[in-house]
Amino acid sequence: MSTQMQQLYQQVILDHSRSRIGNSALLGENAAGPHGYSHQVNPTCGDEIELETELLEDGRIAVRWSGDGCSISMASASVLSELADDSTIEGMLKIEGQFHELMHSRGTMEADEEVLGDAAAFTGVSKFPARIKCALLSWVAFKDALNQAQTAREEKRHA
Amino acid sequence: MSTQMQQLYQQVILDHSRSRIGNSALLGENAAGPHGYSHQVNPTCGDEIELETELLEDGRIAVRWSGDGCSISMASASVLSELADDSTIEGMLKIEGQFHELMHSRGTMEADEEVLGDAAAFTGVSKFPARIKCALLSWVAFKDALNQAQTAREEKRHA
Amino acid sequence: MFARLRGDFPILDERVGESPLSYLDSGATSQKPQCVIDTFTEYYAQRNAAVHRGAHTLAVRATDAFEGGRAAVAGLVGGAPEQVCWTKNATEALNIVALGIDRASHGFGGEAAKRFAIGEGDSIVVTEMEHHANLVPWQQLAASTGASLRWLPVTEAGELDLSELDSIVDETTKVLAFTHVSNVLGTVNPVDTLVARARAVGSAVVLDACQSVPHMPVDFVDLDVDFAAFSAHKALGPTGLGVLWGKPELLDALPPVLTGGSMITTVTMENTEFMPAPQRFEAGTQPVAEVAAFATAVGYLVEVGLENVYAHERELAEVLLDGIAEIPGIRVLGSAEQRIGTVAFDVEGVHAHDVGQYLDSQGVAVRVGHHCAQPLHRRFGVTASTRASTYLYNNVEDCQRFLAALAEVRPFFGVGEQAS
Amino acid sequence: MFARLRGDFPILDERVGESPLSYLDSGATSQKPQCVIDTFTEYYAQRNAAVHRGAHTLAVRATDAFEGGRAAVAGLVGGAPEQVCWTKNATEALNIVALGIDRASHGFGGEAAKRFAIGEGDSIVVTEMEHHANLVPWQQLAASTGASLRWLPVTEAGELDLSELDSIVDETTKVLAFTHVSNVLGTVNPVDTLVARARAVGSAVVLDACQSVPHMPVDFVDLDVDFAAFSAHKALGPTGLGVLWGKPELLDALPPVLTGGSMITTVTMENTEFMPAPQRFEAGTQPVAEVAAFATAVGYLVEVGLENVYAHERELAEVLLDGIAEIPGIRVLGSAEQRIGTVAFDVEGVHAHDVGQYLDSQGVAVRVGHHCAQPLHRRFGVTASTRASTYLYNNVEDCQRFLAALAEVRPFFGVGEQAS
């Protein structure tokens, strides 16, 4: 077994891909707080994710998603949800920024585990250009959905 | 001077390209006998020829043409007209067939001067694939126009 | 013979990490023998020039290579050289037909093109196993003309379901477009039956021959199709070249889509006259070096013999199918008798992307995803599959290396018996 | 530098009959340096695979080559890599814009595409010096939409006549399409003036950059055009590859023309969603080896420096023009100050075909005919001309051999003073 494969499929990733955090029914208009929704497709393989963000009273974000895809994309969505549970909006945006950078580093960047938590396990993915999209799919959906939720909150305030 | 060039530009060809036989006003509907008309264009260079055939009482064909083109195409139309003056329809079709074959022989065929007359001077052209179309332009027009003239005669007969 | 010719393909000596390469992705694109690669060098070092234009010597050499390619392809698939129109790929070839019909339906192409015009009340028929290249252009044509789009479904065995053929292809049908061989299932479709039905109702037939021409003897004249399309790159030839083949009188009547230089007779500021086929579909500078290289590829294929290629791949297909059957948790998509050496499958509990990644780590190159056939995958209840596809340079060892690696996939991802 | 780099082009050592070759037909297609030729060998022997699809290692190498080519071209002409869409040639690129507008005008592309829709009462403006590739597609668009086609005339000096610019390009104008450099006259057109007028009336600008990108520094962002097109084969690159460059928001809104695989997100039997640019214009397997080779060519051009290429060709143009002026009976078409090293002319009493044939017998390769610009030739009262066009590998000796041969043409055909 090549070490590249072990770097790619870290145990953390395989675990998350099987017991998926945040993988639950979407609430849609039934969500209590300001919310956003995004549907992303990886055109190469048809993998998809639907992801919902809801802004909670305490400045945190609830993430719910459902999707179908490879272990990398499913684990990434699960890790994202786990991180969102423990972070503020600002914290998540910081993580998202670092994760994005890490994925495009082609293996040259050292992951900051303090910031990235389990997401640091994806460092190996950046050496597999064809898989970067898999790892980023849920993060793209998250950013999109978060944007919408924030816009919804603004509109509510000004209404 | 390469001998290929001398083979291509035989004196006969240069002469015909300057004093052009049959290069005269077209009569169109004013022609007395059954007649046909063809307009051919060489799309590479824009060279064109308009050619008219008229079937005469004595089983012969009058050819009139006007055109604009290179020495090969103009000389070829001139030689064609000269040959038509001395031939029957059958004779011209035989010449046309042989000329066509000669042009596609890539220099491997010996021209039959008995049949081809001055047209035998075009033997060298067959070694220049880009120029074959030039030599054939008037002959394509002739065949087309002759066809029409013969159809016109048939129609007249049955009318 | 097949053992020997493997040495003609330099890329097969490449290594992937620590492993030798077993290339089982020829359904996507084939590798090239050295003689095809050398043709590029020879062409650009000795004969490169614009074709059909210059009187100069290089232009004559280039034109010979270009027109010689047409003759070589006609020798391979039947018909006259003028029935071979060059395109950039098979996709363009199929679009040229669909968009040409679109233009004919909107009044282009004069009297001659009227035979192609379609509209409301007419139907276009495709199949559920089409590559997107032979589906999306027809959807677009239906949207543009008001004609309806129908399709022949696919059975669980991965064959066309012809039980409703006579009601799906009926008097309203103006175009029947289908693939000769499925790029996912490997199924060879019954061209005869489909052409017979199309003839009975007066429909035109468009054949997607991308997966047949490289792998078996094909003669479009014998098959009596109206148009056919395939790509050079899947048949030992270069990227950047495809073929649109058509019946002469149809090609000459179909309005061109891409217009410009080298396909016109007379142009004024107001108006343009187009040349007959094949030039009318070859606007602008053509892929001349690619044509020269493809002529070499066609020569190579003819020398090997397409019937031998077919037999060789059938043997490999048996090795693959027998081997897969012994690995737990693998579902092969389709089980047609008439097939080429292409096998797609689903690995229970492991996504195709992960399957492909694992196989790659063992030097085995396969394709994963929907293979540009989303509706077919939906039909089989999956979004993606893994596909192993063979060609003349593959051998039993490639298949065995593939099977050995495949057997390790579920254990590696902790799925199935071994893991429980 | 230029003396040295000539050695990089193997074809220049070819002989034509007994003569060395002086290739003065780069306006039709350029020759290729060894490094570009070698890229084909390297690509097919080491990295050939379908791009954007496989998870396997070869596919990753191929994808890197393919996307790297986009970045190289963006580096050359400005903008981001995603603004570079691959086509088969410049002709396809121009057609993609014209046909995309056609489709937008017929309701395709939804809300986003409405900005492109044109119809009766609108006008499309071209010029009288266009190559057929930038004229015929616009004629077709006018015919399809009911918009009118107008054009800027050409002066005796071979420049655009801009005296009526404001009435020809007016509030009805939705597209202004013109060539940066005339492929016949060598004239460089005033892009700034034309773009300013287009902006004033809200028209889109389409630039035919076929003859500028290979020969001078060009930045589409600085020029502020909306779309631009050019071919790889005229810029040291391979046949079978062109570029459509566009502003990002326009590319994403323009409906695609060729549809099929690799340009979609979701396909059902009934419906298809398209990807954003550049993929939306890249249906089917792309000319990947060609992109890799063109990336090498672009690197070569950048290293030489386009401003140096331009200066070098200007020197050669002076040699040609001064020399021709001393030969009796030759009329040069146009006399623009702003020009590249392309010179077209008429030889009194000798047809261009015969001129070209004579020059070829002396090893001098030029182009003869209408150069896909029939209206421009009509403007100058001829059906055909002879064109000598230079590139970075030409030297003064090429020009002198050309001039010596040209001086012999009229005597050979028995025309003019010497013969009388």
Ligand SMILES: Cc1ncc(COP(=O)(O)O)c(C=O)c1O
């Ligand atoms: C000015 C101009 N436009 C368009 C074209 C068409 O380019 P291509 O034939 O590569 O499509 C050419 C070259 O033939 C040209 O010189």
Ligand SMILES: Cc1ncc(COP(=O)(O)O)c(C=O)c1O
């Ligand atoms: C059955 C089938 N049709 C069409 C295509 C499209 O061919 P290309 O991508 O070369 O245009 C392919 C291959 O991708 C195919 O397998």
